[in-house]
Amino acid sequence: MTHQQRSQGRLSPSSDTEDIVALLAPRLVHFAGVARTEHVTRAAQEMNVPQSTLSRSLVRLEQDLGVDLFARRGRTVALTTAGHTFLASVERALAEIERAAEEVRADADPATGKVAFGFLHTMGAETVPGLLHAFRADHPRVRFSLVQNHGEAMLETLRAGALDLCLTSPVPDTPDLVARRLDEQKLRLVVPRDHRLATRRRIRLAEAAEETFVTLEPGYGMRRITDDLCQEAGFRPRIAFEGEETETLRGLVAAGLGVALLPPPTVPRPGVAELTVTAPRAAREIGVAWLAGRPDTPPVAAFKKFLLSRRGNLLPT
Numbered sequence: 001m002t003h004q005q006r007s008q009g010r011l012s013p014s015s016d017t018e019d020i021v022a023l024l025a026p027r028l029v030h031f032a033g034v035a036r037t038e039h040v041t042r043a044a045q046e047m048n049v050p051q052s053t054l055s056r057s058l059v060r061l062e063q064d065l066g067v068d069l070f071a072r073r074g075r076t077v078a079l080t081t082a083g084h085t086f087l088a089s090v091e092r093a094l095a096e097i098e099r100a101a102e103e104v105r106a107d108a109d110p111a112t113g114k115v116a117f118g119f120l121h122t123m124g125a126e127t128v129p130g131l132l133h134a135f136r137a138d139h140p141r142v143r144f145s146l147v148q149n150h151g152e153a154m155l156e157t158l159r160a161g162a163l164d165l166c167l168t169s170p171v172p173d174t175p176d177l178v179a180r181r182l183d184e185q186k187l188r189l190v191v192p193r194d195h196r197l198a199t200r201r202r203i204r205l206a207e208a209a210e211e212t213f214v215t216l217e218p219g220y221g222m223r224r225i226t227d228d229l230c231q232e233a234g235f236r237p238r239i240a241f242e243g244e245e246t247e248t249l250r251g252l253v254a255a256g257l258g259v260a261l262l263p264p265p266t267v268p269r270p271g272v273a274e275l276t277v278t279a280p281r282a283a284r285e286i287g288v289a290w291l292a293g294r295p296d297t298p299p300v301a302a303f304k305k306f307l308l309s310r311r312g313n314l315l316p317t
Helices: 017-037 040-047 051-065 081-107 127-135 151-159 221-232 246-254 298-309
Strands: 070-073 076-079 114-119 143-148 165-168 177-186 188-192 202-204 212-216 238-243 260-262 272-279 283-291
Touching: 017 040, 017 051, 017 081, 040 051, 076 081, 114 127, 114 151, 114 298, 127 298, 151 165, 151 177, 151 283, 165 298, 177 298, 188 246, 212 221, 212 246, 212 260, 221 260, 221 283, 238 246, 246 260, 246 272, 283 298
Parallel strands: 114 143, 114 165, 202 272, 212 238
Antiparallel strands: 070 076, 165 283, 177 283, 188 260, 188 272
16 A cells, blocks of 8 residues: 555644644554554554544544555554654654653652752751751652752742742742741841951941942842841942852952841851841841642642741751
8 A cells, every 4th residue: 555645634734733732642542552563453452442443543643644654454554654654753752751650650759759949048058958857857758859049030930830849038928929937047247357347246237338248149039138128227238249159248258348248157257257237127037938829749748848847946056
């Protein structure tokens, strides 16, 4: 039997790809099964599908494509050249779908599933490792995909569906997200060790109005908090350097390049003095956020419950 173009094919070259996939997808398994057995009756028995249903599915698939996929000899069939070409791609597609199905089922497994968890850079050295260690005491096989970023970028990643949960600051207040306050962290004014204020233990932020500041870049939560606190203290900070990481800012302060409002360091940094800010109240709230209306897999639900149980006790003392 020679290969022929069918004149009544339903799909034209201009058909949208999504329309083609929606039309063909239900029939691909039937096609692959018949191609494997080269016998419609045997394939129908193996797939537990009525033979008439299977035959109609194959005919409609060929009509949709406008191409003969099989040469028919009674109840047996043989692939045409076009059928062989199509089968190779169909088998790859079905294998990829099977792989993806296995992956999402594995990720949702209560014991061994995966949590995509985002957090601020400042929480990566101590806070998050401690949280994961405590959580895995009861869930030792749950896996994590960890993402560190600044607040706004992390929330966009959350909105895009690439994260299940994230620790962030400030705590967001938008209708598309659910957020819960977990803890707060006091901020300090960090000055060079030889600075005129270095001998002080406490300071009102207004006393630093004439200082040069080093800060995180716009878009970082700490940058917004710094700007807001300085405004509340009655001044706009003069910014000399903007960075992406708090310990880099401490290094800039130690080098005498400015002062900074920062959370406490994981380990003391030489060359700087850290002053308690008495006014305005200098602290940042830290919370957990997730996408509103998004169902949780069992491992995500378990980790969310764990994080909420740490309210007021999130940060290492």
